[in-house]
Amino acid sequence: MGELRAPTGGCVAPSRLRHLDAWRTALSGIRSRSTRSLLSSLGIAVSIAALTAILGLSASNQADVLADLDAQGANLVVVTPVAGVDGEAAELPSSAPAMISRMPAVESVAVLRSVPREVHAYRNDLVPAGESNGLTVAAVDPGYFDAVGAEFGQGESFSEGGRALPEVVLGYEAARLLGVDQANQRIWVGSEWYAVSGILDPRPRVAGLDTSVLLGDVWAEQRLWSDHDASHIISMTMRVGAESLDTVRRMLAPTVDPSNPRTVSVSNPSALVSTRAIVDDSMSVLVAGLAAVALLVGAIGIANTMVVAVLERRGEIGLRRALGARANHIARQFLLECIVLSGVGGLAGWAAGAVVVGVATTVSGQAFVLPLYSAGLFPAVAVIVGVLAGLQPATRAARVPPTTALKAG
Amino acid sequence: MNGESIEAETVLELAGVSRSFGGAVPVRAVDNVSLTVRAGEIVALVGSSGSGKSTLLALMGALDVADHGAVRIAGHDVSGMTDAHRSAVRARFVGFVFQQFFLLPTLSAVENVALGLLYTGTDARTRRSRAALALERVGLGARLAHRPSQLSGGEQQRVAVARSLVGEPSLVLADEPTGALDSVSGARVMRLLRSVAGAGTAVVVVTHDREIAEALDRRIVLSDGRILSDETRRVDAAHAAGVGCLPEPEGSV
Known part of the structure; x- marks a missing residue:
């Protein structure tokens, strides 16, 4: 070695x-x-x-x-007052629409207000009072139709000024039942003539719109109601950014009525949200x-x-x-x-x-x-x-x- | 043989080298081999097949590690080296020539030769210019851009010789370099190897061709892994006369 x-x-x-x-x-x-x-x-x-x-x-x-899905209303949220034990819906605060508008991710708020119970819509003043066809009469602001994504087949929404005039927008089915086929015709509501400013397309995203007769909210407030303190809100429908849908839904009740959130019901108009x-x-x-x-x-x-x-x-x-x-x-x-x-x-x-x-x-x-x-x-x-x-x-x-x-x- | 002092011209020194293969009953392919090869020497390593020639060549070139004994290449004992250092010894001091040439088919002649410097860290431009010179040296200066498939067997082997020389090694190890060649091409490759030795590089040629072995100055005969004989005699007086006046090999320590 x-x-x-x-x-x-x-x-x-x-x-x-x-x-x-x-x-x-x-x-x-x-x-x-x-x-x-x-x-x-x-x-x-x-x-x-x-x-x-x-x-x-x-x-x-x-x-x-x-x-x-969104086009079908998957991102529409509806707030309604809860019906009490007496069957009467609770009154939502007048400030509610403004409060909701301030929430982030809420794009627009459409407020549907009631008119007095005895106000019904007819083809003309000759139709008997009982033949109201089950049509719903309610009051809205001009932005309502945009907010719920309703499209006009005929005419258009009443103008900002029309809010305070006897003008009306008809759901598709309501127009058919009232025999109205184009805008500018007249119908009889309560005890006065109203000009039809527009007719909606069929199958709207909001249930019940098809059979609705919608008046301007200012007109209804001033001419039909004597009780001016109440909000008369039937429902508030809002479009919400899809990603914040859950958050907004959770926050809605306390926002609408901080003192009494239990009187507020928050829902979706359809089951589309879960599909989404x-x-x-x-x-x-x-x-x-x-x-x-x-x-x-x-x-x-x-x-x-x-x-x-x-x-x-x-x-x-x-x-x-x-x-x-x-x-x-x-x-x-x-x-x-x-x-x-x-x-x-x-x-x-x-x-x-x-x-x-x-x-x-x-x-x-x-x-x-x-x-x-x-x-x-x-x-x-x-x-x-x-x-x-x-x-x-x-x-x-x-x-x-x-x-x-x-x-x- | 046990070198207390290594002579300056000693390029390769094996001392009591053994290498075994196999499991339960190991076969001793190389058994206690000691030898020295000096700069400028050309040595034929002969023996029947299975005599351990190729194993010994691998040990000489630090491709394999001996079980026992010491291998010193250009003054560096490779026995205990890490793979990285042993590889460096091969890259700097050893050139290999194989029977099958081992040219990469997609590279040109000059690129194949330049591979000989790839693992020395030399830059590409220098590698190429030195490769071109090496090809000139083996008489293929006009074939730089040819692919191996465009060259004859003899030319391919000369490219391989150029590749072994491009790093100016101290030691060239050739394993049956003429085995795949006709006699004319084989003779030319052998002349080339002799001239390499003449230029001061130590050359070891493994061959089973008696004629080739006879033509070399020194013949080491292996049998069963042992050195049977180790004879030196001047074959070509004219060539031998030239050895003394050649420069010292580069890279020797």
């Missing part, structure tokens, strides 16, 4: 590979088997494209469904599930390519080791190849997915919605998945003893 110097060889610096050269080496590795690299990149691209398309389509679809929540959730679950499957498929593709590459390129691994590559240079080379393959695949896939979403939404006439974060997140996820998939093959490549690798070559 030779007595040689201390076995550290301290005067030799470890072999090194420049960062730029490491990337070049990875790229040349990819070029050396370009078809297979392209295919494995394509695998990732397809899965990311699928993911992007799913996200974009479901987001576009969801936006569409939600807009549709379900739509919101189910889409997210679907997207997450499909995303996981798509990415798994992509990862298997990358792992497969790398496992084969390591087997095929043992000779090259041996050569590089002979040329002075350290084990971790080899591992790094394969990992960088994974990063390039999956990163390129991820970016290309995102772009392809965005195109799919663009085409599909154009064809279906929906709005294009693709969350911007996906442009960074998906390629990043692809790279992470690619690295995880390549970790084992890369480590294995690094562990092959140089002599074994050279023999295999």
Whole structure:
């Protein structure tokens, strides 16, 4: 046994590979088997494209469904006084509409006020008092129709001045029953003639509007009521930003009547709100599930390519080791190849997915919605998945003893 | 052989080196081998197949680690080194030539040769210019941009020789360098290797070709992992005369 110097060889610096050269080496590795690299990149691209398309389509679809639901009144909240034990509805404070308007996320408040019980609507003054057709007579402000999203089929809402005049807006069914087919005709309400300023479209979002005869609130207050202190509020309907719906609903009763919140009933005009929540959730679950499957498929593709590459390129691994590559240079080379393959695949896939979403939404006439974060997140996820998939093959490549690798070559 | 003091021109020194493989009943592929190779020497390592030539070559080039004994390359004992340091010794002091050439098919000749400097941290421009010079040296200065597939077998092996030389190593280890070549190309590669040795680099050629071995100055015969004989004789007087007047090898310590 030779007595040689201390076995550290301290005067030799470890072999090194420049960062730029490491990337070049990875790229040349990819070029050396370009078809297979392209295919494995394509695998990732397809899965990311699928993911992007799913996200974009479901987001576009969801936006569409939600807009549709909102159009149907899913974001309309109705506040009514609670009926007491005597069957009489409690009186809501006159300040209530103003208080509600001040709440954040409440876009507009439509107040429906009662008229005295004996006031009914008739085609003309000759119709017997009993034949009121079950029509509801109530009073509103001119902004009411906008607030509840009611559309006019004929004419328009009474003007700000019309609030204080004998003008009336008829629900579609009410107009039919009263024999009115166009604006400016007259009907008999209570004990006076009223001019019809507009007729609403059928199937409004607020229940009962179809059979309503709506007078101006100022007129009703001044001419029909003798009791001017009461608010005569039947209901307040407001449009609320979808994201604050729950909060607003919780806060409404104490806002309307701080001293007596129990007399206030807060409801939605329909069950659409729960549908909205379900739509919101189910889409997210679907997207997450499909995303996981798509990415798994992509990862298997990358792992497969790398496992084969390591087997095929043992000779090259041996050569590089002979040329002075350290084990971790080899591992790094394969990992960088994974990063390039999956990163390129991820970016290309995102772009392809965005195109799919663009085409599909154009064809279906929906709005294009693709969350911007996906442009960074998906390629990043692809790279992470690619690295995880390549970790084992890369480590294995690094562990092959140089002599074994050279023999295999 | 046990070197209390290493002569300046000693490039490779093996002292009592052994290497075994296998599990329960290990096979001793290299058994207590001691030898020294000096700068400018060209050595044939011969033996029947399974005699341990390739294992010994791997030990000489720090591709493998001996179970026992010490291997010193250009003054660096690689036995206890980490992978990083051993790799550095290969990158700086050892050039390999293989029977299968191991040229990367997508790279041009000059790029393949430049790979020989990749792990030394040399910048790309320098690597390329030195690779071009190395190709000139092996007579392929006009073939820089050719892909391996555009070169004959003999030319490919000369590219591989250029790659082994580009780092100006102290030691070139050639494993059956003519094994895949016809006799004319093989003879040309051997002439090239002899000229490399003539320029002051130590060259060890593993071969089972008796004719090639006979043509080299020194022959070490291996059998069952042991040195059977180690003979030196001047084969080519004209060539041998040139050795003394060549410069000292770069990189030797």
